Amino acid sequence: MSDNEKLHTFVLYVENQPGVLNRVASLFRRRAYNIESLAVGHTERPGISRMTIVAGISEGAAHRVEANLYKLVNVLSVEDVTHVTTIGRSVALVKVEAPDEARHRLMEIARVFRARVVDLAPNSMIIEITGTEEKIRALEDLLRPFGILEMVRTGQVVMTRGVKRARARQGESLSADPGDSDVSHSV
Amino acid sequence: MTKTGAEIIWECLERLGVKVVFGYPGGAILPTYDAMTRYSVHHVLVRHEQGGTHMADGFARAGGGVGVAIATSGPGATNMVTGIATAMLDSSPIVCITGQVGSKLIGSDAFQETDITGITLPITKHNYLVTRAQDIAASLREAFHIAASGRPGPVLVDITKDAQNSSCEFDWDAAAPKVRRMEPVHFPKPDALERALALINEAQRPVILAGHGIILSGAMREAMQFSEKASIPVAETLLGLGGFPASHPLSLGMMGMHGEAWVNTAIQESDLLLAFGMRFDDRVTGNLKTYAPTAKKIHIEIDPAEINKNVRVDVPLIGDLREILQHLLPGVKATDRGAWLAYIDSLKTDSAVRDIQNLPDSGHLYAAHVIHDLWRATNGDAVVVTDVGQHQMWEAQYYHHEKPRTLITSGGLGTMGFALPAAIGAKFARPDAEVWVVAGDGGFQMTMPELATIVQEKIAIKIAIINNGYLGMVRQWQQFFYDGRYASTPIISPDFAKLAEAFGIQGMSVRTRAEVGPALEAARNNPGPALIDFHVEQEDSVYPMVPAGADLHNMIRRPSPLVEKGSDV
Numbered sequence: 049m050s051d052n053e054k055l056h057t058f059v060l061y062v063e064n065q066p067g068v069l070n071r072v073a074s075l076f077r078r079r080a081y082n083i084e085s086l087a088v089g090h091t092e093r094p095g096i097s098r099m100t101i102v103a104g105i106s107e108g109a110a111h112r113v114e115a116n117l118y119k120l121v122n123v124l125s126v127e128d129v130t131h132v133t134t135i136g137r138s139v140a141l142v143k144v145e146a147p148d149e150a151r152h153r154l155m156e157i158a159r160v161f162r163a164r165v166v167d168l169a170p171n172s173m174i175i176e177i178t179g180t181e182e183k184i185r186a187l188e189d190l191l192r193p194f195g196i197l198e199m200v201r202t203g204q205v206v207m208t209r210g211v212k213r214a215r216a217r218q219g220e221s222l223s224a225d226p227g228d229s230d231v232s233h234s235v
Numbered sequence: 236m237t238k239t240g241a242e243i244i245w246e247c248l249e250r251l252g253v254k255v256v257f258g259y260p261g262g263a264i265l266p267t268y269d270a271m272t273r274y275s276v277h278h279v280l281v282r283h284e285q286g287g288t289h290m291a292d293g294f295a296r297a298g299g300g301v302g303v304a305i306a307t308s309g310p311g312a313t314n315m316v317t318g319i320a321t322a323m324l325d326s327s328p329i330v331c332i333t334g335q336v337g338s339k340l341i342g343s344d345a346f347q348e349t350d351i352t353g354i355t356l357p358i359t360k361h362n363y364l365v366t367r368a369q370d371i372a373a374s375l376r377e378a379f380h381i382a383a384s385g386r387p388g389p390v391l392v393d394i395t396k397d398a399q400n401s402s403c404e405f406d407w408d409a410a411a412p413k414v415r416r417m418e419p420v421h422f423p424k425p426d427a428l429e430r431a432l433a434l435i436n437e438a439q440r441p442v443i444l445a446g447h448g449i450i451l452s453g454a455m456r457e458a459m460q461f462s463e464k465a466s467i468p469v470a471e472t473l474l475g476l477g478g479f480p481a482s483h484p485l486s487l488g489m490m491g492m493h494g495e496a497w498v499n500t501a502i503q504e505s506d507l508l509l510a511f512g513m514r515f516d517d518r519v520t521g522n523l524k525t526y527a528p529t530a531k532k533i534h535i536e537i538d539p540a541e542i543n544k545n546v547r548v549d550v551p552l553i554g555d556l557r558e559i560l561q562h563l564l565p566g567v568k569a570t571d572r573g574a575w576l577a578y579i580d581s582l583k584t585d586s587a588v589r590d591i592q593n594l595p596d597s598g599h600l601y602a603a604h605v606i607h608d609l610w611r612a613t614n615g616d617a618v619v620v621t622d623v624g625q626h627q628m629w630e631a632q633y634y635h636h637e638k639p640r641t642l643i644t645s646g647g648l649g650t651m652g653f654a655l656p657a658a659i660g661a662k663f664a665r666p667d668a669e670v671w672v673v674a675g676d677g678g679f680q681m682t683m684p685e686l687a688t689i690v691q692e693k694i695a696i697k698i699a700i701i702n703n704g705y706l707g708m709v710r711q712w713q714q715f716f717y718d719g720r721y722a723s724t725p726i727i728s729p730d731f732a733k734l735a736e737a738f739g740i741q742g743m744s745v746r747t748r749a750e751v752g753p754a755l756e757a758a759r760n761n762p763g764p765a766l767i768d769f770h771v772e773q774e775d776s777v778y779p780m781v782p783a784g785a786d787l788h789n790m791i792r793r794p795s796p797l798v799e800k801g802s803d804v
Contacts (some may be wrong), residue, residue, distance in 0.1 A: 063415065066350070069363070074356055095367035108543065121361040121381060124416040 053104040055084060057136070060117060061091065061124040062101040065180035068122045072099065075116055081105050085138070087203030088212040096124065100206045131207055139176065140184045140204045141166070154194060158167055168191050172197055240368035241270035241399040244332065247375040248276050250407060253303055255663050257281050257687040259291040261307025264334030266399035278665070279692055282684035284311050286656035288389075289682070291329040293657030295322075296643045297618055297662025301382050302329040308336055309347030312393070313354065317650060319389045320358040323800025325474060326451060328387035330378050338366040338395040352393050358500060360388035365563055366395045367401040372410035380412040386538040399573045423552040423559065431533050431550045432566040438507035438531075440575045443469040444490065444519075447646075448512010448537065448556045449478035450639040457560035459483070460512055466572040468579060472513050473631055474646040481615075481635035487579065491519035492781045493628040496790055497576065497582035499781065502527055503788040510534045510757065512556045515545040521787035535559050551706060588779075589793035592633070592706070596748060602626055602701045602771045604748050606633040609699060612755045618643065618661050622654035622678035624708040626701035628777040632671050640665075652681030655698070659685060662694045669697070671758070676702040676728045686738040689764050697758045698740075698766040700731050703773045708801020711776045715791065735766035744768045 062068050069088060076083050085102040105113055110128055117126045146154055151173070158165055158175050161183065167174035177187050181204065188199070238246060244267050248256065253279045260268045271278060281287040284306040291302030306315055312333040322329045336345040352364045361381050363374040371394060378390040423431075435441065449458050455478055460467050462485050469479045470490040479486050487498045499521075502508065508530045512518070520526045523545060534541075534548040535556050542551040552559050587593055591603045606629050609617075615637050621627040621644040636642050643661055645653040654674040662670045679700050689696050710724040735742030741761050745768065747755045758765035778793035 070353070071356060078357055111545060112540050113543075115538075116686075119540060121415075125494075 050106075052106045054107070054130075055102055056105045056110045056113075056128055056130045057134070057204070058099075058101045058103070058114065058117065059127045059129050059206060059208075060101065062097050062099060063069040063122040063124065064090070064095050064097040065122060068097075069099075071120050071122060072101070072117065075113070075120070076101075076103055079109070079113070081109075081113070084152045085203040087205045089205075100204055102204055129208055133209045134206045135209060136182060136204050138204045139178050140179065140188070140199060141193055142175045142177070142188065142196060143167075143172055143198040144175060144191050145171060145197060147171055149184055150194055154191070157187070157190050163187060164165070176198055236405050237402050238405040239266070239270065239400060239402050240371050241266040242273070242395065243368060243371045243403075243405050244394070244399070245270055245274035245276060246371050246405065247372050247410075249274055251376070251379050252300070255279060255294070256303040257287040257294075257307050257660065258305030258332075259284050259287060259307070259311060261309075261311045261334065263308035263336055263396045264305060264311070264332075264399075265307075266396060267305070267332075267334065267394075277579060278305075279688065281656070281661070282687055283682065285318050285652070286659075286682055286685045286688065288315045288329065288654035288697065289321065289650075290660035290663070291331070292318060292325075292327045292653075293526065293620060293643055294664045295327050295329055295387075295660075296325075296657070297640055297668070297670075299640065300328075300664065301379055302327075302334065304329060305332045305647055307334045307347065308351070309349045309490060311347075312351035313349055315351075315391075315427055316354060316358065317648075319355055319391065321645050321648045321650040321653060322389040322677050323358045323360070325645065326387050326447060327389070328382040329389045330375070330382050331389060331391040332375075333391065333397070335364065335393045335395040337397045339397070339517075341366075341395070347662075351391065355391050357393050358389070360580075362391040362393065364393045367403075368398050368401045371398060372405065372407065373412075376410050377412045377583065390652055400733070417559035421555045427475030427550060427552060428559075428562060428566070431552060431784065432563060434507055434531050434533060434550065435509070435563075435564075436568045437568065438467075439572070440505045441465070441467045441499075441507040441572070442487075442501050442505040442530075443467050443509045443511055444502070444513050445469050445471045445475040445479050445511050446513025447472065447474035447478075448535075449475060452512060452537070452556040454511070454557035454560055455479070455523045455639055457557055457564065459562055460564060461567060464670045465567045465570055466576065467509065468501065468576060470494070470502060470647070472516070473644065475511075475513060476631060477636035477639045477641045480637045482637060485576075489631050491516075491787075492521070492783075493632065493777050493779065494519075494781075495583075495632075496586050496779050496792060499779075499787045499790060501579045502530075503786075508532045510536070510548070511560075512536060514541045517545070517783070520545060521781045521785055521789075525786040525788075527787075560695045586779075586793070592791075598747070599772045600746060600748050600769065601629055601775055602703070602769070603633050603639060604630045605699065605745075605751055605769045605771065606630050606668060606673070608748075608751045609673070609755060610634045612752065612759065613669060613671070615641075616640065618658075618665060618672045619671045619673055620644070620654045620658035620661055622674035623649045623651045624671075624675045624678060624706070625703070625711065625775075625777050626673055626675045627706070628708075629701070632777075634673075650779065651675075651678035653678070653770035655679065655682050656685045656688075658696050658698075659688055659692070662696055666694075670695075670697040672696060672699055674698070675707060676700055676704065677706040677726050679731070680726075680728065683734070686735065686740060686766075690739050693760060695762065696764050698735075698764070700766065700768045701771055702728060702731065702768050703771050704728070705773060707775075708777070710774070711780075714774070714776065715780070731766060731768035741765040742768070743772065746770045
């Protein structure tokens with residue numbers, strides 16, 4: 049990520065079809081934006097998947113990425129939720145070295161983080177944590193001295209707070225310019 | 236009604252109004268070719284699939300409809316890539332249908348298998364891999380809709396051989412394009428229109444930048460009314476030429492890298508730029524940091540992704556240009572901008588002195604003379620299809636286009652070899668029009684086998700080759716920016732006149748200006764195709780020129796005749 053780039057979070061509704069992920073990813077690839085995190089899954093609507101994409105992009109370019117994403121035929125809606133109040137979560141499983149003398153402290157840490165021990169073996173344990181990026185990173189930092197054997201993380205999923213569904217009114221916030229209300233869109 | 240997938244393809248094409256397709260058969264598309272004989276669509280056998288895509292492109296640009304190209308899998312499909320990218324960059328609506336190996340063989344490196352939907356993903360508006368007969372009709376109908384709607388572009392439909400062979404119930408109505416999402420209403424809010432009008436009515440030195448969008452949206456009349464009502468001069472992009480009549484007193488001519496000095500100077504000194512369906516390409520802006528520094532910018536554009544892409548604009552108006560101009564027009568005040576127009580006019584004098592057309596005949600044949608004489612001979616009414624390079628710029632400078640869709644050229648991608656096949660497509664779209672190819676000796680050699688297509692189809696295309704023995708535009712860059720080291724730019728050509736004769740086409744060679752007129756007349760009087768090989772000055776350059784990335788006002792000017800006498804400053 050270069051200096052003027054910052055992490056942007058996009059929420060997309062897409063048709064659940066072969067190749068759609070490739071089309072979306074290709075748009076980032078073409079412009080050499082690195083995708084930091086990606087989560088895709090089914091939604092409450094059959095045949096429609098929801099993607100949460102986090103990528104490092106400059107502010108000006110983010111609006112064009114949004115507009116370009118919306119040009120993809122299989123993309124039903126796009127919203128850049130970077131500047132919206134959201135709940136963001138990801139899940140991590142951390143396998144950490146756990147000899148007898150360390151177990152108590154590890155479980156103490158897990159408890160403080162409201163993480164769960166989901167596997168206990170003679171010399172290791174797996175801790176499952178759900179939370180924000182910051183929380184997971186904090187746990188990771190605390191566990192590192194014990195010896196992290198393996199770690200896996202899901203991409204971040206994000207939901208805006210309140211009643212409004214992300215881009216419930218499709219096309220609504222697809223504007224040419226930040227804070228530019230010159231562009232009206234249908235409901 | 237049960238039909239095979241192959242029959243459904245033709246049935247759909249017929250119902251979509253397709254009269255002609257440009258294609259080349261092969262293994263994976265054979266079922267479709269077999270079914271073709273039972274349908275009315277005319278098939279033009281091309282000599283290379285790239286040619287087929289350019290023909291579809293030329294057909295679309297000349298006629299305004301959707302062009303169709305067909306090829307087989309593997310190499311047939313990959314040969315289409317350049318033509319598809321050309322159509323993508325110039326927003327040209329074409330549909331490419333490719334055969335694909337059987338669905339069970341996909342991914343097995345079967346003979347002539349290639350992942351063409353993967354390959355064309357970034358150069359199509361959309362593409363489809365169709366593996367079942369029952370999906371063909373919906374895919375094709377949607378493909379045509381997508382190609383032609385909004386900002387037009389190419390769509391590829393890849394259909395497996397088993398989908399072509401198998402049968403299913405054909406239901407045209409059920410295959411209608413689905414509304415899958417709400418399209419943004421491409422129309423600006425009233426306050427944005429008002430802000431735009433305020434800028435327009437206050438401006439002292441406005442310039443309209445007329446792009447391809449004028450032609451694509453059919454906004455020629457509205458643009459002219461707008462310009463005339465507000466007395467605003469109009470500069471055109473390469474693809475915008477013909478969208479505003481060149482002879483109109485308010486037409487400045489082409490802007491950008493090879494635009495006339497007065498056009499670029501007017502843009503640089505303007506206080507308001509009105510971008511009508513253009514995208515501030517690097518070829519028209521030069522250095523973005525110094526581009527029109529004192530100008531406010533209003534950008535009328537159908538594609539939201541173009542807004543603020545290259546140039547930061549003050550008022551973006553997203554939508555169909557024609558509709559937006561119709562809404563703006565009543566609010567545009569008739570304003571006297573005589574001083575501004577007179578100032579621009581005063582800039583022209585100097586350029587006129589330097590123009591080759593105004594210099595005495597030195598006995599040499601210059602490309603500018605050929606283009607000028609062609610323009611005179613055809614009364615500016617021909618559909619001119621140009622290739623890419625110096626001749627393309629000279630054509631843009633010296634052939635004055637009055638009507639839309641009379642200049643067809645590869646602007647965005649700059650595809651050499653475009654002209655001849657695109658002209659074939661243009662002729663099918665406008666069979667009554669006089670169609671001229673203007674190509675360089677380099678680009679022409681890239682796709683010249685399509686001469687055989689002309690003969691096989693018995694169509695009367697006229698061809699002017701501007702032959703200078705160099706890849707001229709590259710040579711010019713080598714002269715200006717690489718100390719004249721002509722690395723691989725001298726190029727040998729066959730005797731094009733003899734070559735034409737070998738294809739059964741009238742061929743002529745011209746070496747002096749006196750021969751130009753008679754040769755053009757002979758070609759025009761020939762009811763069939765004709766080719767003229769114009770041997771022009773070899774190391775002539777296109778002026779003026781804004782070096783790539785330089786400030787738009789820092790042009791390399793035409794050498795003044797006074798310079799040669801040593802008395803110019």
